[in-house]
Amino acid sequence: MASGFYKVPKAINEPVNSYAPGTPERDALLAKFKEMYAEKVDIPFYIGGKEYRTGNTVEIHPPFDTKHCVGQYHTAEKKHIEMAVENALEVRAKWAATSWEHRAAIFLKAADLLAGPYRYKMNAATMIAQSKNVMQAEIDAACELIDFLRFNVEFMTEIYSNQPTSSRGVWNRMEYRGLEGFVYAVTPFNFTAIAGNLPAAPAMMGNVVIWKPAATQVYSAQVIMELFKEAGLPDGVINMVTGNSGMITDTLLASPDFTGIHFTGSTPVFNSFWKTIGNNMENYKSYPRIVGETGGKDFIWAHPTANAKEVATAISRGAFEYQGQKCSAASRAYLPKSLWPAIKESVIKDVKSFKMGSPEDPSNFINAVIDAKAFKRLSGYLDQVKKDSDVEVIVGGGYDDSVGYFIEPTVLLTTNPKYETMCTELFGPIITIYVYEDAAWDETLDLIDETGEFALTGAIFSGDRYVIEHATNKLENAAGNFYINDKPSGAVVGQQPFGGARASGTNDKAGSVWNLLRWVNARTIKETFVTPKDYRYPFLGE
Ligand code: NAD
Numbered sequence: 001m002a003s004g005f006y007k008v009p010k011a012i013n014e015p016v017n018s019y020a021p022g023t024p025e026r027d028a029l030l031a032k033f034k035e036m037y038a039e040k041v042d043i044p045f046y047i048g049g050k051e052y053r054t055g056n057t058v059e060i061h062p063p064f065d066t067k068h069c070v071g072q073y074h075t076a077e078k079k080h081i082e083m084a085v086e087n088a089l090e091v092r093a094k095w096a097a098t099s100w101e102h103r104a105a106i107f108l109k110a111a112d113l114l115a116g117p118y119r120y121k122m123n124a125a126t127m128i129a130q131s132k133n134v135m136q137a138e139i140d141a142a143c144e145l146i147d148f149l150r151f152n153v154e155f156m157t158e159i160y161s162n163q164p165t166s167s168r169g170v171w172n173r174m175e176y177r178g179l180e181g182f183v184y185a186v187t188p189f190n191f192t193a194i195a196g197n198l199p200a201a202p203a204m205m206g207n208v209v210i211w212k213p214a215a216t217q218v219y220s221a222q223v224i225m226e227l228f229k230e231a232g233l234p235d236g237v238i239n240m241v242t243g244n245s246g247m248i249t250d251t252l253l254a255s256p257d258f259t260g261i262h263f264t265g266s267t268p269v270f271n272s273f274w275k276t277i278g279n280n281m282e283n284y285k286s287y288p289r290i291v292g293e294t295g296g297k298d299f300i301w302a303h304p305t306a307n308a309k310e311v312a313t314a315i316s317r318g319a320f321e322y323q324g325q326k327c328s329a330a331s332r333a334y335l336p337k338s339l340w341p342a343i344k345e346s347v348i349k350d351v352k353s354f355k356m357g358s359p360e361d362p363s364n365f366i367n368a369v370i371d372a373k374a375f376k377r378l379s380g381y382l383d384q385v386k387k388d389s390d391v392e393v394i395v396g397g398g399y400d401d402s403v404g405y406f407i408e409p410t411v412l413l414t415t416n417p418k419y420e421t422m423c424t425e426l427f428g429p430i431i432t433i434y435v436y437e438d439a440a441w442d443e444t445l446d447l448i449d450e451t452g453e454f455a456l457t458g459a460i461f462s463g464d465r466y467v468i469e470h471a472t473n474k475l476e477n478a479a480g481n482f483y484i485n486d487k488p489s490g491a492v493v494g495q496q497p498f499g500g501a502r503a504s505g506t507n508d509k510a511g512s513v514w515n516l517l518r519w520v521n522a523r524t525i526k527e528t529f530v531t532p533k534d535y536r537y538p539f540l541g542e
Contacts, residue, residue, distance in 0.1 A: 006101050009108065011154045013492060014115055014146040019134045019362060026362065029134060032120040033127055033360055037062075041071030043222045045080070045242045048087040049235025052080060056243075060219050063131040064358045064368035064404035070128055073218045075243035081210075081251040084239040088182040088208040089257055091236035096178045096206045098234075100160060104153045107204050110231035111149035114142060118230075122223050126192045127359040129219035131367040131404075134359065136322045137192075139490075141220060144193035147493035148511050152201055155513040159520065171527045176520040178206030180286055181259030183519065184252045186245075186273075187221075188265040189214040189370050190325050196224045197510060198262045199238045205519040207260075211240045212248050214265070216370050249273065253280055260289035260519065264327075264510070266425075267294040267453070267503045289518045293327070293498070293505040295425045296456030298479070298488045299448050300333040301471065303462035304438045308339045310485065311461050312346035318459070318487030319431035320354065320409045323369050328457040328481065328489035328498075331431050332422045334448060336438045344394065351395045351409050358404075368404035369428055375405040378428040381421060382410065390416040391432070423452040441467075445474045456500030457491075459483035480507050 017025040041060070044051035057072040076084075095103075114122060119142045126132050126141040164172040185198040199211035213221035225240050241248055252258055253276045261277070263270050270292040277288055300318065302311045318330035335343055356366040369375055379399040385391045396410030409429040412421060421432040436444045448458070458479035460471045468484055475482065480500030481491055491498040497512035499505055508515045 008153050008157055011150040014143040016143050029120045032124040036124050043073035045076050046240045047084045062128050063370055073242050076241045081248050084210050084241055085255050087236045092208045095237050106232050107149045110227050111146045114146050118227050125220035125223045134362045141192035145196045148197040151494040155516050158513050169529050173525045175523050179259040181257035183207045183209045183260040185209050185211040185262045187213050189216040192220045194264050202519040203237050209238045256283050256285050259286050263292040270294045291506050291508045291518050296327045296504050297425050297452040297454045298330050298457040300330045300459045302335050303467050304336040304338050305463040306461035308342035312343045314487035315347050316350035318489050320429050324429040326489050330488050333433045334444050335435050337435055338438050340435045348395045368406050375401050378407045417447050449478045453503035455502035456504035457481040457488035459488040461485055
């Protein structure tokens, strides 16, 4: 067999299309949206490359137009989940033995297909079923997923090239292989890129994966499966199953061949998985790898030396893009009394200028929240704040589900820094602000650190370098992604590896070498060239 130390194409972040009026990409994407909106899809689940349609179906309704139906997906039964395991284990040996450059080529090809012929389909699917506007779809479904695929190939080669030193007469080597069993990937609704990356990253490293997307993301999940198939991913390397989350999870976590979980979603769901894995420990052949990126309660803190307009813009973008349904969305802010009037005026002006509606109209900055459950949760909070005396609505506060799940972007002001919406992840377009006395800026940093259970993202604003250094040190445990004079969202693969600690997850930094390391087992090989033939060491001499 021929060999070489192959160099992979240098990963470069996919350029983001602007979709400004008059651009060809705007026309092409909106035409694709229209075409797909008029169709009805019938989405199967996939085992061993075969499409399964059970007839037990769930309808797919765009969140911004709930009376419209764009199709349905079929749900699996327990026997199908068992088949998925059987099939994954069957294909495992061949996939694990496939050389890294051929695995890499598949995912590089997928990235190029997504950058080209699949771009508008993936973006339109994300706009329709996950209710993202053109820009939010572009930066997620196209660019971030392309980046994950390209950068992970580069990180994979970094891992393989990590080799020990050797002494005279000896050659030491490290070899890396996939885990022994199958990996279970469970993905959230809010990022098509995460949905693609969670199964793809372990698969790239030689693992077989059973993937369960979120119910509200199945529409773009199907496009991901089509993309991987066209890129040449062999049947069964990623089996995608849909249906009852509890049944699927219980069945997979009970298997002795379960070898790792790649999860992104909420903290309580991840905690329940961890407990189940703990209870099943005696059954497993290996200690499972447990990787979970979970919830956040992301903060913005401004020092009196900050620029009010910059802070206001960070709030308007950081709290409300994609309706605040980013794990990194700003949802609590701590602002000095001296800057509050200027920031307030600016944020109110911004929020009042936001247009809300269907993503088909690109001038809508705000679209619907994901589903009825989210609408009920968020409208419930808005009802409650109107009753509580220690909080007031500064702007927004309305909601309406007559056409779609629309929640107005809302700014709350509280006098109680431990008010519920300062502590709990709401996951919607609501930010709560606490105004502090300028002189209390340092104590406010303690307050941020102590409030709530999460440590995902956070942003500080100041014009004073001593203050910036002090706050950076003081908040070292408070955010896994920390921003200085910028909003706390919008991490880019390869530039800001993403993940948080505390109740925000295992902090394995998706789209980085640290994440990929979780999906390999290593073997150390020592080869001795002149092998001893006598047990006696020199010190034993007379
Ligand atoms: P979720 O926890 O409701 O769902 C995540 C996945 O778990 C879905 O596939 C869902 O079907 C599945 N699931 C839900 N309940 C389950 C159960 N009882 N048993 C088995 N599976 C179950 O989360 P979501 O609403 O899809 O996403 C939003 C959450 O994800 C937020 O908490 C957000 O902060 C978090 N998130 C975190 C990151 C990060 O990188 N830290 C990124 C994106 C989203």
